Amino acid sequence: MKLTLIGNGIMAQSLAKGLVKNYEVEMIGRDIDKLRQVKEKIPEVSIKIIDDQEDITDKNILFCVKPYALQSVAVRLTGKANTLYSILAGTKLESLKKQISAKYYIRTMPNVAASVSMSMTTITGDNEAKMSALEIFNAIGKTVWVNTEKQLDIATAIAGCGPAYLAIIAEAIADGAVKAGLERHISTELVHGLFVGTSALLAKTHPAILKDSVMSPGGTTAAGVGAIEEGNVRNSMIKAIQAAYEKAEELGSK
Numbered sequence: 158m159k160l161t162l163i164g165n166g167i168m169a170q171s172l173a174k175g176l177v178k179n180y181e182v183e184m185i186g187r188d189i190d191k192l193r194q195v196k197e198k199i200p201e202v203s204i205k206i207i208d209d210q211e212d213i214t215d216k217n218i219l220f221c222v223k224p225y226a227l228q229s230v231a232v233r234l235t236g237k238a239n240t241l242y243s244i245l246a247g248t249k250l251e252s253l254k255k256q257i258s259a260k261y262y263i264r265t266m267p268n269v270a271a272s273v274s275m276s277m278t279t280i281t282g283d284n285e286a287k288m289s290a291l292e293i294f295n296a297i298g299k300t301v302w303v304n305t306e307k308q309l310d311i312a313t314a315i316a317g318c319g320p321a322y323l324a325i326i327a328e329a330i331a332d333g334a335v336k337a338g339l340e341r342h343i344s345t346e347l348v349h350g351l352f353v354g355t356s357a358l359l360a361k362t363h364p365a366i367l368k369d370s371v372m373s374p375g376g377t378t379a380a381g382v383g384a385i386e387e388g389n390v391r392n393s394m395i396k397a398i399q400a401a402y403e404k405a406e407e408l409g410s411k
């Protein structure tokens with residue numbers, strides 16, 4: 158099957174990197190220099206500058222532009238696509254249906270780990286396209302199908318934005334180690350290993366049980382956890398997810 162990505166930004170490139178292993182991938186964008194760079198990095202992708210009247214008839218489109226660009230790109234598309242897979246944060250199915258013609262509509266929320274075939278992708282939309290949507294996004298990581306757009310917007314806050322939140326935590330832990338006197342390269346290597354190991358444990362252990370198993374009475378972890386609680390990290394994370402969800406809703410109401 159051929160997939161057509163519209164957009165040539167971070168996500169279009171992340172998706173293309175993973176998808177070329179299983180699909181024929183075409184990328185349509187507006188920036189020839191960026192498209193040429195993509196072609197250099199991912200030679201299997203065919204590239205094309207968007208026409209004023211870009212015919213999408215029967216294509217399977219992965220729509221990867223910024224939410225605010227929906228209208229300006231949609232007016233350049235002609236014909237009826239087979240399936241439109243949108244990755245736009247917040248943008249509702251209703252809004253996509255009004256502006257782009259397709260037989261089936263799917264909203265998805267992948268993340269940047271698509272570039273290493275480890276995206277955590279949430280999907281919703283027309284049941285007729287459910288199986289192909291799961292197949293496409295399973296090729297670049299894990300998928301969860303949800304039945305409402307509200308669930309997808311909350312998922313956006315977790316798995317779409319989440320790599321940024323975890324990257325902040327990773328950077329902060331390494332900074333803490335450097336502050337205590339450990340070399341930067343050692344700190345960074347340790348943090349990387351920490352995330353890999355913890356991720357494997359979390360796949361089979363409840364977070365609270367994992368935390369308890371590390372936290373000895375009067376020990377080093379307990380000292381660290383005390384400091385974490387002083388810094389209100391849990392509350393900050395809860396607020397971060399709420400704020401990102403509300404932003405997705407706000408984008409969808411425009």
Ligand SMILES: NC(=O)C1=CN([C@@H]2O[C@H](COP(=O)(O)OP(=O)(O)OC[C@H]3O[C@@H](n4cnc5c(N)ncnc54)[C@H](O)[C@@H]3O)[C@@H](O)[C@H]2O)C=CC1
Pocket residue numbers: 164165166167168169186187188207221222223224226229230244245246266267268269317318
């Ligand atoms: N960055 C991330 O981690 C994630 C982003 N998303 C969604 O992916 C979409 C793309 O985001 P990024 O790749 O991060 O942004 P980006 O800025 O790297 O790429 C945006 C793309 O849209 C194109 N574009 C913008 N206006 C255009 C116009 N008028 N005509 C033609 N092309 C136009 C740009 O040329 C660029 O190729 C957004 O809708 C975002 O909500 C979804 C999941 C994760």
Ligand SMILES: O=C(O)[C@@H]1CCC=N1
Pocket residue numbers: 246313317318
């Ligand atoms: O912040 C953003 O707009 C995008 C959407 C999901 C992750 N990043």
